[in-house]
Amino acid sequence: MNGKMIAGIVIILAALVFGAMTFIESNVEYMDFAKAERVNKKVQVKGRWVSDRETQFNATTSQFVFYMVDDNDKEMRVVLDGGKPNNFEIATEIVAKGRFKDGYFHANEVLTKCPSKYEGDGSAVQKSL
Amino acid sequence: MIGAIIVKIAFAATIAAMAFYYLSYRRGSEELLRLARTFYLTAAAGILAVAGVLLEAILNHRFEYYYVWNYSSTDLPLSLLISTLYAGQEGSFLLWGMFTAVIGIFLMRYSSRKGYEKELMTVYAAILACLVLMLVVKNPFKFIWEQFPGELLKAGEAPPAGMNFMWVDQARGLWSQIPVEGKGLNALLQNYWMVIHPPILFIGFTSMSIPFAYAVAAMLKRDYVSWIRVATPWTVFGSLALGTGIILGGYWAYETLGWGGYWGWDPVENSSLVPWLVCVASIHTMLAQRKNGSYIKTNFVLSLFCFILVLYSTFLTRSGVLGETSVHSFVDPGMWVYWLLLAIITAFGALGFGLLFHRWKEMPVVPVEHTLLSREFALFLGAATLVFASIFILIGTSSPIITNIIKGKTSAVDPSFYVTTTLPLGVALALLAGLGQLLWWQRSDMPTLLRSLRIPVLLSVLFTAVTAFLGATHPAMIIFIFASAFALFANLIVGYGIVQGNPRLAGGAVTHIGIALMFLGFVASAKYDDVATVNLVQGRPVSALGYTMTYTGYKPQERGRFAFSVEVEKDGRSFVVAPVMFRENDEGGLIRNPDIVNLLTKDFYVSPLSLEAGEQAEADQVTVTESAPVSAGGFTFRYLGYEFAQSAEGGNVVRAKIEVESGGKREVVVPVMNNRRGEVSFETATHSSGMTLTIARMNPVKEKDRSSVTLAVGGVHIHREAEAPAPDTLVVEASVKPFINLVWIGTGFLIIGFVITIVRRWQEALRNAAWK
Incomplete structure (x- = not known):
């Protein structure tokens, strides 16, 4: 094995280790609110919007505030940096990415999952008759 | 119905083309080769026919087809209507298959001149077969009653007059009601990008299969060099098409x-x-x-x-x-x-x-x-x-x-x-x-290299120093800017030399100039952008990021959209941007489209967040805080406080004590709010003048003098005139993206460089007809 070969292998290994470390570090894990409260890192929580609680855009801080329950029915105040996400009201499921801060969940991104258009949704066809 | 049949014919023809190409390769038979070509052309014609049939169904709004109903509607303009051909899963495979089929015809002729046709087209036809298989499995010509039999299929008596229907099986008296309108195209896709972006991307996808087919063909031929x-x-064509997409x-x-x-x-x-x-x-x-x-x-x-x-x-x-x-x-x-x-x-x-x-x-x-x-x-x-x-x-x-x-x-x-x-x-x-x-x-020998490095390195150091002086001082960015500037100057110098000699060889230099410009654009526009959320009260100028913005109102546009006009002013030049917000449909979400002021050295990007309706001063309401009396319509209202009690039935009773002063006379009126297990009811109190007071909202606070109550006033008009409603507030996210034009200019260079290279390699490949 010559020097070039060794240098090549070292570079490849270094790149792989670097990639793996970055991967673990930036992997945004799924968890519920209870666990998210314990770990101090960016996580994502899946759940549903609580439509009958305070839901509003605060224009002074430009944050969107709403309540969300996770899959274990734990309710949490979520403060999102930015405006109301697209399709927020009709989403069947939402995913908030962020971290805990002073008793609320500070999200920098909220994804919405819309009702599937591929489902045999008979109500849509009846509307268009 | 005819469409589904043609899909199956096209699939069979593709399989036959693949089989005969393979046989002609194994046996070296020219006769089989001719047969294979015929089958391939039949398949290509079939796929084009499928697209034609589907397009006809879309253009004529044949909502008996589930696909047409699911992705198009009658209100779409022609260009978008055509784009619904590939808006859905099935249609996008059709588009991909169509490009694959058509490009294959050129590939067939090109490869036959290179002695590569039999092997190459065997692989290529197999790829096409898989795409057509997708259409066989997920048929774009599925009838809507097959999707919704419960809602649409009817048997027995004939449909009532005037109903849009089709016989499914007339002999058995089976018919289906047909929708008169489609669900329409996803609002996010309703713009001209939908017309041009997917086709180019799919040409890119198609062309990625060609290197694969060549590699496999070369291995079949045991040609490891000239392929x-x-x-x-x-x-290079694949890189161009996919990159552009x-x-x-x-x-x-x-x-x-x-x-x-x-x-x-x-x-x-x-x-x-x-x-x-x-x-x-x-x-x-x-x-x-x-x-x-x-x-x-x-x-x-x-x-x-x-x-x-x-x-x-x-x-x-x-x-x-x-x-x-x-x-x-x-x-x-x-x-x-x-x-x-x-x-x-x-x-x-x-x-x-x-x-x-x-x-x-x-x-x-x-x-x-x-x-x-x-x-x-x-x-x-x-x-x-x-x-x-x-x-x-x-x-x-x-x-x-x-x-x-x-x-x-x-x-x-x-x-x-x-x-x-x-x-x-x-x-x-x-x-x-x-x-x-x-x-x-x-x-290369070291001294020569060092000599040729001198000028580009010097220029890059100068360039990096200037950008650092302008504010790009993040260490990682200094390194990236230096490296990109080096790529730019080195390629400009080398490229200049090449263009002096033979411009047809300049592809590499031009592409790399493009990449360097793009990298510089990435740093400037993504790392050194400035973002601010701004509340724009209608008619009031607001300064942010060095720009003055004034929201002037909104205008309805076609298909239920609203454009929000914002005047942007900087250094005496003014622009109007009109970001758009609209509801996708009745129950749909809010769609927001930004608008951009394109300047030479930067983009000013205005993205709408929301429109907050101005609070209307309701003509007959008055809000009083304990510490501050309010005068209106000749009355002065003073909030003396509230009493909290349990009612006999087990609920809560809140009594608001309001002192009303008029003409020097003071009188206390007590409107009441009852709360019994979540059911709220109100008792109106009447003043001696005939004015009635009802609690509209209460905000009881423990701290002294901070409680407030909003009262609905009846019997008299307390406000002299209806106040003008407060103006709306448009909330936008404004950002400045410096030198984003470098990204687009770099893209232009990249594309031109690829084209120069394709022309050069193409001519080279045509000149050397001898490799067999």
């Missing part, structure tokens, strides 16, 4: 979808970037192989991966495996796509890599004869860096699958993963893009 020359023009997608996201930037590291974007990087890497190693004969196996591996990665990309974004980790809330297409795509990837992977394994031993090994200071080595390092970048992006994009396998739970990586991993590679790429142009083939 490179035959395949290169197509590989990716950039257009980025521009779409920036200009219309309002992602705030042109790149979001979204799985859909990433998964087409990965095969592009690999394809570009293969251009470099092919060039090295032309020069010194080495990197034979590398070129096979990379060419095979171009197409396998396109298939994997399709699998990632279409099969639903990414789940809710993608911004594109893709719908779950069902298990059929999942397994079919997996089977296709496995089949082509096994074909390509199985053959490679089989031929591995007999491939000539050409010892690498160049030194570290040679252009070949720079090409190799550049390709290796591109491959590393593609691996990192691939791993990040596949993170939902990886975490699912390891932890049993899907989760994606944060976009920062891609920035962290690709930034060092970007620096390496930029340095190599400059260095490679200054190095000679085979070997």
